[in-house]
Amino acid sequence: MDTIRAYAPATVANVCCGFDILGFAMDSPGDEVVLRRTRNDEVFVSAIHGDGGLLPLDPTKNTASVAVRAFQEATGLRFGVSIELYKNLPLGSGMGSSAASAAAAVVAINALAGSPLSRHELVPFAMEAERVACGSAHADNVAPSILGGFVLIRDYQPLDVIKLPIDLELYCTLVHPHLEVKTSDSRKILRPVIALKDSITQSGNVAGLITGLFTKDLSLVSRSLKDVIAEPVRSVFIPGYDRIRQMAMECGALGAGISGSGPTMFALSANREVAQQTGARLQQHFSSLDIHSDILVSKINPEGAEVRS
Amino acid sequence: MDTIRAYAPATVANVCCGFDILGFAMDSPGDEVVLRRTRNDEVFVSAIHGDGGLLPLDPTKNTASVAVRAFQEATGLRFGVSIELYKNLPLGSGMGSSAASAAAAVVAINALAGSPLSRHELVPFAMEAERVACGSAHADNVAPSILGGFVLIRDYQPLDVIKLPIDLELYCTLVHPHLEVKTSDSRKILRPVIALKDSITQSGNVAGLITGLFTKDLSLVSRSLKDVIAEPVRSVFIPGYDRIRQMAMECGALGAGISGSGPTMFALSANREVAQQTGARLQQHFSSLDIHSDILVSKINPEGAEVRS
Numbered sequence: 305m306d307t308i309r310a311y312a313p314a315t316v317a318n319v320c321c322g323f324d325i326l327g328f329a330m331d332s333p334g335d336e337v338v339l340r341r342t343r344n345d346e347v348f349v350s351a352i353h354g355d356g357g358l359l360p361l362d363p364t365k366n367t368a369s370v371a372v373r374a375f376q377e378a379t380g381l382r383f384g385v386s387i388e389l390y391k392n393l394p395l396g397s398g399m400g401s402s403a404a405s406a407a408a409a410v411v412a413i414n415a416l417a418g419s420p421l422s423r424h425e426l427v428p429f430a431m432e433a434e435r436v437a438c439g440s441a442h443a444d445n446v447a448p449s450i451l452g453g454f455v456l457i458r459d460y461q462p463l464d465v466i467k468l469p470i471d472l473e474l475y476c477t478l479v480h481p482h483l484e485v486k487t488s489d490s491r492k493i494l495r496p497v498i499a500l501k502d503s504i505t506q507s508g509n510v511a512g513l514i515t516g517l518f519t520k521d522l523s524l525v526s527r528s529l530k531d532v533i534a535e536p537v538r539s540v541f542i543p544g545y546d547r548i549r550q551m552a553m554e555c556g557a558l559g560a561g562i563s564g565s566g567p568t569m570f571a572l573s574a575n576r577e578v579a580q581q582t583g584a585r586l587q588q589h590f591s592s593l594d595i596h597s598d599i600l601v602s603k604i605n606p607e608g609a610e611v612r613s
Numbered sequence: 614m615d616t617i618r619a620y621a622p623a624t625v626a627n628v629c630c631g632f633d634i635l636g637f638a639m640d641s642p643g644d645e646v647v648l649r650r651t652r653n654d655e656v657f658v659s660a661i662h663g664d665g666g667l668l669p670l671d672p673t674k675n676t677a678s679v680a681v682r683a684f685q686e687a688t689g690l691r692f693g694v695s696i697e698l699y700k701n702l703p704l705g706s707g708m709g710s711s712a713a714s715a716a717a718a719v720v721a722i723n724a725l726a727g728s729p730l731s732r733h734e735l736v737p738f739a740m741e742a743e744r745v746a747c748g749s750a751h752a753d754n755v756a757p758s759i760l761g762g763f764v765l766i767r768d769y770q771p772l773d774v775i776k777l778p779i780d781l782e783l784y785c786t787l788v789h790p791h792l793e794v795k796t797s798d799s800r801k802i803l804r805p806v807i808a809l810k811d812s813i814t815q816s817g818n819v820a821g822l823i824t825g826l827f828t829k830d831l832s833l834v835s836r837s838l839k840d841v842i843a844e845p846v847r848s849v850f851i852p853g854y855d856r857i858r859q860m861a862m863e864c865g866a867l868g869a870g871i872s873g874s875g876p877t878m879f880a881l882s883a884n885r886e887v888a889q890q891t892g893a894r895l896q897q898h899f900s901s902l903d904i905h906s907d908i909l910v911s912k913i914n915p916e917g918a919e920v921r922s
Contacts (some may be wrong), residue, residue: 324813325817326820455825458818458836459818464821495809498807498809499805501805503807504633504634505629506628507632507634507812508765509813511819514823518823518824533809
């Protein structure tokens with residue numbers, strides 16, 4: 305095959321108590337790439353649609369091409385590729401936009417090369433793209449975008465990525481308020497030391513969340529969806545943060561928090577109706593503050609990125 | 614029934630990465646209590662066997678009687694009880710000795726009262742005994758001793774105790790070196806603040822451990838049995854700590870660490886032979902340092918405390 309179209313979904317990193325170790329994939333929206341084998345041996349970005357001209361065409365800077373180049377370098381399977389990128393995710397929103405492009409690109413280049421690598425083996429190449437996009441080769445967006453479902457990044461040295469085999473249908477609401485929060489600012493505001501007691505609370509909640517997901521105990525999932533480390537500081541970027549969490553719970557959501565480094569907020573719900581009501585309620589909240597917002601409701605995607613043709 | 618005999622097992626709190634939130638129960642050894650209904654309305658300790666005269670007979674200070682009194686106060690089911698305590702666990706060793714007496718006592722008094730409460734509901738009364746014994750009403754020994762298996766203490770306010778429904782046969786080696794380490798010293802040595810990155814590592818490991826237990830992924834359990842918070846400081850109390858962990862792994866154990874606040878060390882293994890070899894190897898290590906040690910090997914007990922007659 306000389307042309308591959310691949311899709312990779314938006315993702316929610318952190319998931320409250322899973323700060324820096326947990327992420328999950330949405331069903332939609334997501335980015336698409338079309339990779340075409342070319343006669344020369346270069347990797348280049350031929351076109352980007354939907355980014356408003358903001359993303360670089362430079363193959364050393366675009367996350368899709370960086371991921372493709374990392375794949376080729378590691379496998380030695382070098383051949384010319386043109387990349388056409390269809391951006392459906394808003395940039396810098398905290399829903400894994402750069403990760404989705406990279407995830408789609410590595411899944412596509414692997415398919416174009418005859419699928420020599422497993423999904424897990426593709427993760428490090430997409431992480432290289434994250435390093436270029438935001439300065440840190442983190443995996444909590446790219447891994448769930450590639451693998452689907454809930455993904456644990458247990459460790460980075462060496463990389464230990466575990467897809468949680470969970471059989472639980474959950475729905476996610478994303479509320480993207482049109483506020484500008486730079487990932488680097490959102491990172492800088494975190495304190496390098498924390499109270500031991502907060503670390504214990506966070507551990508208890510992440511253990512509770514994972515137990516609740518495995519045992520389908522939605523009440524336990526709900527009780528565990530709390531972040532005592534990043535959110536108390538990052539929430540200053542989001543007007544009415546505590547009210548937002550409360551509103552989501554009043555709508556019946558299991559929990560809510562900041563998606564990645566924000567400003568997008570996520571809420572998890574047991575069914576689509578609650579997820580939609582939650583979205584409408586939060587959009588109303590932002591409207592009342594004269595902040596425009598977009599609402600996205602989707603099932604948790606259990607399969608991750610897919611080759612579409 | 615006017616006489617109840619109950620047994621409650623030794624427990625391992627912390628379990629490396631589960632500092633202050635996780636514990637599990639051994640099959641043996643354990644403490645036994647015999648409760649007898651009396652004609653007056655007092656709770657008193659009639660005899661203690663096996664403690665070398667070290668434990669208090671004063672009912673306001675003995676963990677068994679404190680737990681019984683807490684039960685009676687909360688339920689209003691007041692009647693006279695004499696308590697005979699058979700101590701099989703060494704005191705101050707880090708294997709939940711005070712907790713086992715309290716756990717056996719609450720299970721016995723509940724049976725004597727006609728079982729009005731569930732196992733989960735008994736946990737707070739045994740925690741009161743821990744408050745008397747060591748100044749803090751912690752649950753990570755009493756909860757697994759009462760409930761069995763692996764138990765998560767997700768939170769204390771309000772108390773949220775979850776028995777993990779895990780179907781995995783594991784064996785534990787306890788090595789009790791005859792060193793004196795006071796729980797209060799072991800607690801005091803911990804720093805009240807820690808690095809954010811260590812907190813993230815700990816969260817990743819506890820998430821990995823719980824996932825590994827649910828999915829029966831022994832390699833993941835093994836990779837996750839690390840503690841970057843308490844052990845780096847507490848290990849100063851145990852001569853050759855790093856070598857001990859390494860020796861346990863060389864014997865085939867999944868992991869090893871400090872049991873509770875020590876000085877007992879524990880190792881987890883997938884079968885009894887490895888657990889026994891690990892015990893022999895670690896006893897040899899302590900012998901070479903002229904430190905006498907006791908070795909205890911047992912299956913993880915899935916049921917916890919039991920009424921024996």
